[in-house]
Amino acid sequence: MERQSLSVSELNNLIKGLLEQEPKLSNVCVRGELSNYKIYPSGHHYFTLKDSESSLRCVMFKSSAVKLRFRPENGMGVTVYGRVAVYPRDGAYQLYCSAIMPEGAGDLQIAFEQLKAQLASEGLFERSHKKSLPQFPKRIAIITSSAGAAVHDMIRILGRRWPMAQVVLLPVRVQGAEAPPEIAGALRYANEFKVADVIITGRGGGSMEDLWAFNDERVARAIYASELPVISAVGHEPDVTIADYVADARASTPSNAAEIAVPDWHEILDSINSYEIRADQAMRKKLLSLSEKLEALKNKRVITDPSAHIDNRRIELDHARDRLTAAEERKLSRCRQNFLALTSALDAMSPLRVLTRGYAIAEKEDGSTVKSVEMLSAGDSLSLQLWDGKADCLVSSVSKRSIK
Amino acid sequence: MAGKKLSFEQSLSRLDEIVRHLEKGDMPLSESLALYEEGAGLIKRCSEMLDEAEQKVVKLKKGPDREPIELPFEDESQNDS
DSSP states (O other), rough: OOOOOOOOHHHHHHHHHHHOOOHHSSSSSEEEEEEEEEEOOOEEEEEEEEEEEOOOEEEHHHHHTTTSSOOOOOOEEEEEEEEEETTTTTTTTEEEEEEEETTTTTHHHHHHHHHHHHHHTTTOGGGOOOOOOSSSSSSEEEEESSSSSSHHHHHHHHHHHTTTSSEEEEEEEOTTTTTTHHHHHEEEEHHHOOOOOOOOOOOOOOTTTTGGGOOOOHHHHHHHOOOOOOOOEEEETOOOOHHHHHEEEEESSSSHHHHHHHHHHHHHHHHHHHHHHHHHHHHHHHHHHHHHHHHHHHHHHHHHHHHHHHHHHHHHHHHHHHHHHHHHHHHHEEEEHHHHHHHHHHHHTTTHHHHHHOOOEEEEEESOOOOOOGOOOOOOEEEETTTTEEEEEOOOOOOOOOOO | OOOOOOOHHHHHHHHHHHHHHHHHSOOHHHHHHHHHHHHHHHHHHHHHHHHHHOEEEEEEOOTTTOOOEEEEEOOOSOOOO
């Protein structure tokens, strides 16, 4: 019996699937030595990580490689962070690196990279989770130390830019072992009592140790859980903390956070003024177009010369009357012609015209016209009407023609 | 419109709406004038709000039932902890 065979790609995809299911491989941290380090024109970095017995193929894509803070060199001892996956085309597994730390980097740096990779894999830095900031906040919560320059810088800039917003300070310690639970607690408290509509949390600059509270997992998770948008404002420009990755907006300094949190009232006043100008212009345009319409109406003749309108109507009336008279006359002459035709026809049928041709009408004494011999007897008197007179006669005899 | 009840944000967005309407210009003059008047009122009010605003800063303290209590915030920069 033949065994069911797999294609090469089917097998490679099977292995790929198996490897990618393994959670341990999705977030690994490996120590080794760099060798065969190559940077391709695409910007991706390819290298092999090895120890005395074994080697591991690695790739670091451009998006991660641009964040390297040192230049990797062959032979350098490093710790590499990333995930293991299969590249099916070559049937080879490799490490997809998100960060490389040179050996000798401090424990804090390593812990930072580990937590960062961990939270990233959980989706805490997802752009889709980030909330937008209110355009005109009414209350701004500041979670920081009530002492120190940072809080004063923020209050001063907030007051200068947008004095309409109330500032609500939730004082916390920002360094030391107590700092992370206090910051996280204040974040939760601000949400529970909705003390503001945006939160700024941070502190002024310091060493990596000083800023450490903002690399704490508890703080990161509290920021992620916050329903109020959070702006992180830790240290100076180059300092990047875990809080910065999780926050909805990252400010480079506390002062910058104050600038991000509120608009500048001068700009808003400018835009209000521009509304005023636009409203005025729109109104002026409207009035202008209405007055133009009015002007156009005024120039119509019916307004400028109403009598002309009436004159025109009068002329139209005259024309109509002319047309009416002509029609009546045509009708009258038609009637006259008809009449003439009828009278001549009548004339042709007149009995007098018949008499001229030699016929006579016989009338009895009572005036009745004799139409048959039966109306007559011998001795009756008759009157014969001829065309030019009459003759009185006496009937001597009557004989009837026999009609067959 | 109940102009007095609007927040600053609402006033601005109403103002934006009014100006867009006016710029379209496809309504009777009486309506335009009413809108213009409303807009002028909003402009005046928003400008006044900006001019007269005075920053208020408070410090929160948890009350006996954890509720927030507002305290005036004094400059503590001198006595650092």
